[in-house]
Amino acid sequence: MGKRRLIVGISGASGAAYGLRALDLAKAADVETHLVVSRSALLTLKQELNLQKTDIEKRADVVHSPADIGATIASGSFRTMGMLIAPCSVKTMSEIATGVTSTLMSRAADVALKERRRLVLMLRETPLHLGHIETMAALTRMGAILMPPVPALYARPKSIDEMITHSTARALDLFDIDTGAIRRWNGLKDSLAGETA
Template sequence: MGAAGGARRRIVVGISGASGAVYGVRLLHLLRRAGVESHLVVSRSAQVTLAQELDMGLDDLRPLADAFYPNADIGAAISSGSFRVDGMVIAPCSIKTLSEVATGCTGSLLSRAADVMLKERRRLVMMVRETPLHAGHIRSLAAVTDAGAIVYPPVPAFYARPATIEEMVDHTLGRVLDLFGIETGAVKRWEGIAEAMRTPD
C-alpha cells in the first residue's frame, strides 16, 4: 500500500553532513528508478560534504528529487505527521543529527522530519556514518533504536564481491530499501555457499 491508500509511494530522504554523501545521492537515483516519490532535505553541513566529495551543489541535487525543502523550513509538508509518507532514510546520518533525534530536540527540518517518523510510528532508517564511537554515541544509537528507528551503518557486504564502489554503494542501499519493501534490483541475494566452496564432512 502506498502513502495514501493506493497512491504512489513516498520516501523522505535526509542528507546530513557526515562523510558518504554518495549514499544520499545514489538513493535518490534508486528511488526514481523504482517509481518512488522522493522528498529531499539537506543540512548545511551536507552541502559542504557534497561539494568536497562529489563536486555537487544544491542545483545539481534538486533535480534528482520530486520535492525539495530548505532545512530551515520548519513549516514544510514533511514537518507534519498529517503529510502521508512511507518513511524516511537519512543517508548519511551525522552524529549531530543522530543526537537531535535521540533527544527529541529537533532544531532543523531534517531532524524534525525524522522525529515525525517516530511519533507517527513510520519507518526511519538512519545510516549513521562515524567511527570510532564513544559511549555517548552508543547511548544515542540505543535511544533512537528504543524509539523505533533502525540504525543501519553503511557497512559494505563483501560476500557480494563488489567490483566497484558503485556496486558496493548500490548493494547497501538496496538492503536499506528492502526494509521498506522496495525492490531495486541492486542486491545480490545470498543463496548459500556454492557447492564448490563447501568443506567436505
C-alpha cells in the same frame, strides 16, 4: 496511501553518495522522494563528489529547505513511507534522539517516529564512544533502525560504486522498496561449503 513517498535526508557526514544513490534508486522504483539537505552536507557533496546544490536537487521530486519547519514533511498528516537519512551524522542522530528538532531534517525524523513510520539512519561514524552507543540504543528503543553502511564483501563488489549501491539498496529494502539493484544471497557455493565443513 496512494503515491508511495519517501523522505530522504542527507546530513553532513562523509558518504554523501549514499543519499544520492537512494534518490536515484527510489526514482527508478517509482517512489516519490522528498529531499532535505543540511548546509554541512552541501560542503561534503562538493568535497567528495564535486557537486553543486542544483546537481543534487534535480534528482528529487520535491526539495525542502532545512529551515522550512512548515514544510509538508513536518506534519504527521502528510503520509509517507518514512524517512531515510543517508548518511546520518552524529549531530543529526543526537538531535533526533533528544527530540531537539531544530531543523526540518530532525523534525521530519521525529514525525516518522511519532507516527510509527520507518526511520532508517545510515550512521557514518567510527570508532564509537559510549555516548554514541547509548544514543543508538535509545533510538532503537524509540523505533528507529540504525544501519551503518557496511560493505557486503561476500557479494564481491568490483567497485566503490557497487558497494554504495548494495548498501543503499539494502536500506531501501527496509521500506519494502525492491530496487532490483543487488544480488541476493543464495547461500554458500558448493566449493566454499566443502572448504568450511
